[in-house]
Every structure is written in structure tokens, then in C-alpha cells.
Amino acid sequence: MSMTRGSRKSWQYFGLGLAWFYLLLWPLLGIRDGELHFADAFAVWLRVAVGATICFVLYRLGKAGRLDGVLSPLAAARDAVGDALGRAPRWMLLAPVIVFALAYPMLTNRYAQDVAINVLVYICLGLGLNVVVGLCGLLDLGYIAFYGVGAYTYALLSVHYSVPFWVCLPICAIFAAVAGCFIGYPTLRMRGDYLAIVTLGFGEIVRIVINNWMALTGGPNGILGIKSPGIYIPHFVDGSFSFEYLLLRKLEYLYYIILALAAFTIVAVHRINFSRIGRAFEAIREDETAAELMGVDTFRFKLLAYALGAVFGGLAGAFFAARMRFVSPESFTFIESAMVLAMVVLGGMGSIPGVILGALALVALPEAFREFELYRMLAFGGAMAVMMLVRPAGLWPAARMGKRSDDTE
Incomplete structure (x- = not known):
């Protein structure tokens, strides 16, 4: 009897969910030119409802054990692989x-290369934030400020002093790390929601300073005329040898540059994760009080996490400025911080492959469904909500997340 009641309640919730989905979908497709239409919204809703009903029926049958003859061999094959x-x-x-x-x-x-470049930029940003959020457990809602610091550092050095891109890369990383220390020092004595609110405030402060410092940053007009990366290549003319400076403006050249930066970020974050510093970060994430009692200087390590995470954001910002050859404050808003944080949470906090999958899911998939422009973001948001319900730890959870001795006992 209880099983019948539970099944009936689950079907009721399922029906309410479909009705709620129609209420969300109809304003998008049913209001056009001041008139109300129902056929288009109902047609889309009907297709989604049929697919969702089939999935829900299969789910209920699997929970009841009626699909064990099919699911057991599949599970065995999955485990063997x-x-x-x-x-x-x-x-x-x-x-x-x-x-x-x-x-x-x-x-x-070219279009696929442009999407890949965006994915790689967000991989660098996501892995940098992963050091702060995933490894050290510090919720940072203003991470995009370090991205902006790196971008504007290269823009100013390139436009006013003609400093090459490769020389600016370490300079941008250093400036971003200094900015991370400046932001982190007064905030890291806080915890939890207070830390998130303060980091959000500092991120907005950086954006507002960039937007209003007309003499330095150009304000809302931004900075134009940033030089692309370049390399010296050997050049032979009439038997004489010299070096020719080649600007790397083509997408394939820019792709290889950001691929190298992403590979460097992956290797660096991996090394940090499996070092003594990474162990200290994880101890702070699991229980900051216990870590401090065991001799971990929690404040210095949290400040180090902010600085290390800011370094990768600064490198990504420098590449962004070099690629676009123009920067403005509109590129460094809070929604970008939320986007990067969503990649870390969706992929799996503390997991490098998870962050990569999160970047692919949040950047590449919307581009793949661009032809469904009217409701692609609605479907995408629904898919994210379902993903968080099915796999709350992320697409690829970290192997060492929460693995403590008292839990295993």
C-alpha cells in the first residue's frame, strides 16, 4: 500500500512539474505581436512531455526492479570498462x-575554432577558481576581477609601452596575484556567506574602478589598439639570415597559444593538488578549526590560495585582451564570475577533469544548440537542474573530496 502511495505521489509531482514547465514555456513562445498563441508552445511542450514521460516510466521501472535483466549486464559491462x-x-x-x-x-x-578558444579560456578561469573554491573551500563570487586585472595590465603595457605579449604574461600573473592578496587579506578572516558577500563586493569595486578611472583605463570606452601576440621566425633573403616578427592574429595561432596556457594551468593545478600545499588546502576545506589546531597556518594558506587562483585568472585575462585587441568593463561583470563558479560546481569541486567537463557543458553545448535560439537556454537550465539532482557531486567528482578517516570508519 505504501508503495502505491509513493508511486502516486511521484506521479503527482511529475504532473506538477510538466504543468510548471508549460507555464514557463508559454510566455516565451505564446506572446507575439501583442497576441496570445497556444499552438506553438503546446507543440514544443508535448514533445518534451512525451520524452520526459518515457524517461520517468523507465526510471520507475528501474526502481521497482523490473529492468534488472537489462540493467545488470550494462552495469557489469560499465564496471569492466x-x-x-x-x-x-x-x-x-x-x-x-x-x-x-x-x-x-x-x-x-573558424566557428569551431572560436568556440574551442572560448572553452579553453574558461578552462583556465575554472581551474584557477577551483584552487580557491574546490581545493581550499573558499566561496569567491568576485573571481572575475583577477581576469580583468590581467586583461587591463596587458592592454596598458601593450598600448602605452609596446611591451610584447610574452613579456607581459608573467607581469600580468604577478599583478593579478598582488590583487588577490590585496582583496584576500582583509576578507579571509571571514567565513561562509560573509566571505562570499565581501568577495562579491570587492569584485564589483574592481569593475567600478575600471569603469570610472577615465585617465588610466578609458572608462566605459575601454582600451583599443592592443597588439596581438607575435614571434620571431628565421628569414632567409638572398643568402642573408635575419629574424622576422610575425603577428599571430589567425584563429589557429591563437588556439595554440591558449591551448598551451590551458595545458600549463592543468599541470600546475595538478601539481598543487598533490603537493603539501594542496593537502593543507584540503585540510582547511574539510575543517578549518581542526587544521589550525594541527599546525596549519590557515590564514597564510588561504591567502596563498587566493594568490595562486588569481595567477591563472590573470594569464587568461592577458590572452583575452590579446585576442580581442580591445577591453572594456562590460567583459568583467558578476555574471562572468557566476558562470565560472557554475563550471566548477557542475563539473565537480576539486576535480580537474570535472572543471574541464563543466566548461564544455556551459560554453560548447549552448553553441551546439544555437539553432533552438528561442528556448535553448530554458532547456539548458533545466538540464543543469536535473544534473544537480542526479549527480549533486558534479559530472566528475574529485577522488579525494571529503575522504576522511572518521567517515570511512
Whole structure:
């Protein structure tokens, strides 16, 4: 009897969800030119309802054990594949990924290359924020400020002093780290929601300063005329040897630059994760009071986490300015911080592959569904909500997240 009641209640909730979905969908498709239309919204809703009903019926049958004859062999095959991949050498798994990443510009068009560049930029940002949020457990809602510091540092040095991009990269990283220390020092004595609110405030302060400091940043007009990255290549003319300076303006060249920066970020964050510093970050994340009692200087390590995370944001900002050749305050709003934080949470806090998957999900998938422009973001938001319900730890949870001795006992 209880099973019947539980099943009936689940179907009631499912029906309410479909009705709520129609109430959201109808204003998007049913109000046009001052008139009310119901057919288009109902047609889209009907297709979604049929698909959702099929999935829900399969889910209920699986919960009741009526699909064990099909699900058990699939689970066994999944476990066997997982064990085989776990025993395989790491280079066998990474080699195809590296080859595909290097050959990607040769296999795709300009639009696909542009999307890939955006994904790689957000991978750098997501991994930088992952150091702060995922490893150290500090909720930062103003991370995009370091992205802006890196972008404006390169823009100013390039426009006013003609400093090359490669020289500016470490300078941008240093300036972003200093900005991280300035923002982190007065805020890291707070915890929880108070820390999130203060970091949000500092992020907005940086954006407002950029927007109003006309003499330095150009204010809302931004900075134009930023130089693209360039390299010196050997040049032979009539038997004489010299070096020619080549500007890397093509998308495929920019792709390889951000690919190198993303690879550097992945390796650096991986090394941080499995170092003594990474262990200290995790101790602070799990229990800051216990970590302090065990001798971890929590304030200095939290400040270090802010500085390290800001470094990768500064590098991504420098590349962004070099790629766009124009920067303005509109590129560094709170919605960008929320976007990067969503990548970290969706992919799995503390997980490098998870952050990469999160960046792909939040940047590449909306582009893949661009033809459904009217309701693609609605479907995308619904998919994210379902993902958080099905896998609350993220697409690829961190292996060491929350693994404590008292939990295993």
C-alpha cells in the first residue's frame, strides 16, 4: 500500500512539474505581436512531455526492479570498462586527447575554432577558481576581477609601452596575484556567506574602478589598439639570415597559444593538488578549526590560495585582451564570475577533469544548440537542474573530496 502511495505521489509531482514547465514555456513562445498563441508552445511542450514521460516510466521501472535483466549486464559491462581504464597507463588515455587537441584546427572551421578558444579560456578561469573554491573551500563570487586585472595590465603595457605579449604574461600573473592578496587579506578572516558577500563586493569595486578611472583605463570606452601576440621566425633573403616578427592574429595561432596556457594551468593545478600545499588546502576545506589546531597556518594558506587562483585568472585575462585587441568593463561583470563558479560546481569541486567537463557543458553545448535560439537556454537550465539532482557531486567528482578517516570508519 505504501508503495502505491509513493508511486502516486511521484506521479503527482511529475504532473506538477510538466504543468510548471508549460507555464514557463508559454510566455516565451505564446506572446507575439501583442497576441496570445497556444499552438506553438503546446507543440514544443508535448514533445518534451512525451520524452520526459518515457524517461520517468523507465526510471520507475528501474526502481521497482523490473529492468534488472537489462540493467545488470550494462552495469557489469560499465564496471569492466572502468576497471580496464583504471589499469591502463595514463599515457594511453592522454595520447589520443593530446593528438586530437593538436590537430583540432586542421579538422574544423573558424566557428569551431572560436568556440574551442572560448572553452579553453574558461578552462583556465575554472581551474584557477577551483584552487580557491574546490581545493581550499573558499566561496569567491568576485573571481572575475583577477581576469580583468590581467586583461587591463596587458592592454596598458601593450598600448602605452609596446611591451610584447610574452613579456607581459608573467607581469600580468604577478599583478593579478598582488590583487588577490590585496582583496584576500582583509576578507579571509571571514567565513561562509560573509566571505562570499565581501568577495562579491570587492569584485564589483574592481569593475567600478575600471569603469570610472577615465585617465588610466578609458572608462566605459575601454582600451583599443592592443597588439596581438607575435614571434620571431628565421628569414632567409638572398643568402642573408635575419629574424622576422610575425603577428599571430589567425584563429589557429591563437588556439595554440591558449591551448598551451590551458595545458600549463592543468599541470600546475595538478601539481598543487598533490603537493603539501594542496593537502593543507584540503585540510582547511574539510575543517578549518581542526587544521589550525594541527599546525596549519590557515590564514597564510588561504591567502596563498587566493594568490595562486588569481595567477591563472590573470594569464587568461592577458590572452583575452590579446585576442580581442580591445577591453572594456562590460567583459568583467558578476555574471562572468557566476558562470565560472557554475563550471566548477557542475563539473565537480576539486576535480580537474570535472572543471574541464563543466566548461564544455556551459560554453560548447549552448553553441551546439544555437539553432533552438528561442528556448535553448530554458532547456539548458533545466538540464543543469536535473544534473544537480542526479549527480549533486558534479559530472566528475574529485577522488579525494571529503575522504576522511572518521567517515570511512
